[in-house]
Amino acid sequence: MAETIWVYAEVSDDRITTTSLEMLAKASEVGKAEAILLGPAPDDAAQTLAKHGASKVYRCADAVYRDYLTLPAAESVAGLIAQYKPAVLLCASSYSGRDLIANLSARLDCGAITDVGDFELTDGSVVATIPALGASYQNTSTLVHSGTKLLVVRPKSFEPKINEQPLAVEEVPAAAGDALRKVHMKERVVVKREGPSLEGAKVVVSGGRGLKGEEQFAILRELAELMGGAVGASRAAVDAGWVPYAMQIGQTGKTVKPDIYFALGISGAVQHLSGMKTSKYIITINKDAEAPIFQYSDFGVVGDLFKVVPQLIEELKKRKSS
Amino acid sequence: MNVVVCGKVIPASTVTIELDGNTKRMIRKGVPHELDPMAASAVEEGLRLTEKLGGAVTLVTMGTSDATIGIRNALAMGVTSAIHVLDDTVAGSDTLATAKLLAAAIKKLEFDLVICATEAGDSYAGIVHGQIAQLLGIPPLTFAREITVDGNKIAIKRQSEAGFDVVQSTLPALVACASGINEPRYPQLKGIMAAKKKEIKVMTAADLGVPADQVGEKGAREKVLTIGRPPKREAGKMVTDEGEGGKQIADFLAEIKVI
Numbered sequence: 001m002a003e004t005i006w007v008y009a010e011v012s013d014d015r016i017t018t019t020s021l022e023m024l025a026k027a028s029e030v031g032k033a034e035a036i037l038l039g040p041a042p043d044d045a046a047q048t049l050a051k052h053g054a055s056k057v058y059r060c061a062d063a064v065y066r067d068y069l070t071l072p073a074a075e076s077v078a079g080l081i082a083q084y085k086p087a088v089l090l091c092a093s094s095y096s097g098r099d100l101i102a103n104l105s106a107r108l109d110c111g112a113i114t115d116v117g118d119f120e121l122t123d124g125s126v127v128a129t130i131p132a133l134g135a136s137y138q139n140t141s142t143l144v145h146s147g148t149k150l151l152v153v154r155p156k157s158f159e160p161k162i163n164e165q166p167l168a169v170e171e172v173p174a175a176a177g178d179a180l181r182k183v184h185m186k187e188r189v190v191v192k193r194e195g196p197s198l199e200g201a202k203v204v205v206s207g208g209r210g211l212k213g214e215e216q217f218a219i220l221r222e223l224a225e226l227m228g229g230a231v232g233a234s235r236a237a238v239d240a241g242w243v244p245y246a247m248q249i250g251q252t253g254k255t256v257k258p259d260i261y262f263a264l265g266i267s268g269a270v271q272h273l274s275g276m277k278t279s280k281y282i283i284t285i286n287k288d289a290e291a292p293i294f295q296y297s298d299f300g301v302v303g304d305l306f307k308v309v310p311q312l313i314e315e316l317k318k319r320k321s322s
Numbered sequence: 323m324n325v326v327v328c329g330k331v332i333p334a335s336t337v338t339i340e341l342d343g344n345t346k347r348m349i350r351k352g353v354p355h356e357l358d359p360m361a362a363s364a365v366e367e368g369l370r371l372t373e374k375l376g377g378a379v380t381l382v383t384m385g386t387s388d389a390t391i392g393i394r395n396a397l398a399m400g401v402t403s404a405i406h407v408l409d410d411t412v413a414g415s416d417t418l419a420t421a422k423l424l425a426a427a428i429k430k431l432e433f434d435l436v437i438c439a440t441e442a443g444d445s446y447a448g449i450v451h452g453q454i455a456q457l458l459g460i461p462p463l464t465f466a467r468e469i470t471v472d473g474n475k476i477a478i479k480r481q482s483e484a485g486f487d488v489v490q491s492t493l494p495a496l497v498a499c500a501s502g503i504n505e506p507r508y509p510q511l512k513g514i515m516a517a518k519k520k521e522i523k524v525m526t527a528a529d530l531g532v533p534a535d536q537v538g539e540k541g542a543r544e545k546v547l548t549i550g551r552p553p554k555r556e557a558g559k560m561v562t563d564e565g566e567g568g569k570q571i572a573d574f575l576a577e578i579k580v581i
Binding site for chain 1: 346416418421441447454461464465467477481485501502542545567571
C-alpha cells in the first residue's frame with residue numbers, strides 16, 4: 001500500500017506557492033500525496049492542489065493561521081499527525097515552513113532533516129539527499145524514530161506536474177486558545193520590486209560585493225532588461241544595504257534555477273552557491289581569478305565588470321539590431 | 323532586561339569546510355575558529371538592547387575547546403558571562419539534541435529575551451532557534467531585521483518574500499536575527515582586557531540534566547548515512563579580459579543559442 005506523504009501547502013502573492021506544487025509532484029511519485037492548507041487562500045487553492053496530485057486536502061480557512069505565526073499551525077498539524085500518522089510531512093524551506101518544522105520537531109521529539117534536495121521512502125523509512133555545505137557535498141541522511149518523518153525541502157528540487165485527483169477536502173477545526181495567539185502578525189509591508197520576479201526568470205543577473213555600491217546596479221538592470229531577465233544579489237550586497245532583501249539569492253534568500261545566471265562581482269561563497277548552483281548556464285565576471293565561483297561557471301571572464309558588462313550590453317544591442 | 327544570546331563558534335570564514343569520511347562530521351580539529359558572524363550580530367543586538375534598557379547579556383554556546391576563542395571575542399564585545407556546553411559525549415548531536423542542550427543551559431539563567439541567529443554560518447540548518455523556543459515554551463519571532471522592546475512588549479520587522487512583516491509578542495520571547503541586522507562592533511582593548519576576568523562556565527550534558535540517551539550520536543534522530551561529492555559540473559571556459567571580454571560573453575551566448 002502506498003504510504004501517505006503530506007505536503008504543507010503555502011500561499012504567497014494570492015496563490016499556492018510553486019514549491020508546494022513541486023513537493024506534491026515528488027509526494028505523488030513516492031506515495032499517496034495529501035496536502036494541508038491552513039488560513040485564508042484563494043477560492044481555487046484546494047482545486048490547484050488536487051490538480052497537482054493531492055488526493056485529499058486538509059483545510060481550515062480560519063484567519064488565526066494568517067494573523068498568528070507558527071503556533072496555531074503547529075498545533076493543528078501536530079493534531080493531524082497524531083490522528084492520521086502519515087509517513088512523511090514535507091515543508092518548504094520558506095519562512096513559515098522552517099518555523100513550523102522547527103516547532104513540530106521539538107514538540108513531537110522527532111527531529112527533522114533540513115535542506116532536502118530529494119528523498120526515497122521505503123517501509124516508512126526515509127533516505128534524504130542533502131546538497132550540504134553549499135552543495136559542495138551531497139550527503140544522505142535518515143531519521144531513526146518511528147513516527148512521521150519531517151523534511152524541509154529546498155525550492156526548485158522537483159518539477160511541478162499536473163496529476164489531476166478528484167477534489168476531496170476534509171475540513172479541520174481551527175486551532176483555538178490564547179496560548180497559540182502569541183506571535184501576532186500585525187502588518188505586512190510590501191516592498192515594491194521592479195521587473196520580472198526572480199523565481200520564474202529565465203535569466204538572472206546578480207551582483208555582489210564587487211558592485212561596490214547601489215548605483216552600480218543600474219548596469220545590471222540594463223543587462224537584465226536586454227536579456228528579459230531579473231536582477232538578483234548576493235548576501236554581501238544585501239547586507240551592505242545596496243539592494244533590498246527580496247533580491248537576495250542564496251541559502252538565506254531565494255533559490256533560482258534560470259537558464260542563464262550572471263554572477264557579477266560575486267566570489268561564490270557557500271551561502272550564495274546553494275541558491276543558484278543548479279542554473280543551466282553560469283556566466284561569471286570577477287577580478288579575482290581564484291574566486292570559487294569560476295569553478296561553477298560555464299563561461300568565466302577574469303576582469304573588471306565595469307568594463308566587461310558595458311561592452312556586453314553594447315554588443316547585445318548591436319546584435320539585436322543587426 | 324536580561325538577554326541570553328545563543329550562538330556558535332565556527333571554522334573561520336577563510337576555511338573551506340570539509341567533512342570527515344569516518345565520523346561524517348565537519349572537520350574542526352586544527353582549523354582556526356571564530357565567533358560566527360551571525361552569532362556576533364545576535365550578540366550586538368543583545369548589547370544594544372541592554373545598553374538602552376539595562377541588564378546583562380549572557381552567551382550560551384556549544385562546541386569543542388576550539389570555541390573558547392569565539393567566546394572570548396563575545397565577552398570582549400561586552401557580553402557579561404558565558405556558558406560553554408563542552409562535552410565529548412554531545413559530539414554528533416543533531417539539531418534537536420543541540421536545542422535540548424542549549425534550552426537546558428538557558429533554563430539555568432534568568433532571562434527576558436533569547437536572541438539567536440536564524441542559522442549558523444557553517445551548517446545552515448536554520449531550525450535550532452525554533453526548537454529552543456518550543457522547548458522553553460516561549461514565542462518564536464524569527465527572521466528579524468529589526469527588534470524593538472517596549473516594557474514587556476516586543477516587536478520585530480520580519481523578512482518576508484514580499485518585503486517585511488511587523489510581528490509582535492510579549493516577553494519572555496525568542497528572536498532569531500536575520501543576517502545583516504547590524505554591523506557587529508569590534509572588541510576594543512578595554513573590552514579585551516575585561517574579557518579575561520569574565521566567567522566562562524563550562525557545563526556538560528550531565529550538569530544540565532539532559533539524559534545521555536538524548537544527546538550526541540546516540541540521541542540524534544537524524545543520522546547521516548553517507549557523505550559524498552555531487553557530480554562535477556563540466557569545466558567551463560575561462561578567459562582573461564583583454565578588452566574583448568564583453569564580446570566573448572556575447573559569443574558564448576550566441577553559441578548556446580540564447581541570442
